Amino acid sequence: MATKINKTEPVDRQAPVDKNIFQKASQDLINAQKRKKELHAVYMNEEKVPVYLSPQYRNEFGNVMPVTINGIAIFFKVDGSTQYVPKTFADEITRRRLCVDNKLNRQHKMSNVHENYETSAGEIKLF
DSSP states (O other), X not given: OOOOOOOOOOOOOOOOOXXXXXXXXXXXXXXXXXXXXXXXXXXXXXXXXXXXXOGGGXXXXXXXXXXXXXXXXXXXXXXXXXXXEEHHHHHHHHHXXXXXXXXXXXXXXXXXXXXXXXXSTTOXXXX
């Protein structure tokens, strides 16, 4: 017994599009770009602070460390040279460096097996 296949015309399932949605989205994008420019100006008018990162941090950050705050990005060279950056970005760079220093310090303490022995449990305080 042969079955009959019903072929129907493709149905257009797209809902009607309101053009006001596109105008609103376009205006929202323009407003967001204006706010980003204003914020960029605020950061660039901040006090510039000298900061440097030793080349030993290249293993963690690479040759250039991107720092993005609220959508505003700078690219900081990790080569030991002193660079002047806005204070907000300098604080973030310093925070990242301190996190790496903390990690390296923990690794050093844990790898120092020769001195990591206890005569009684809980005697040694690693962290």
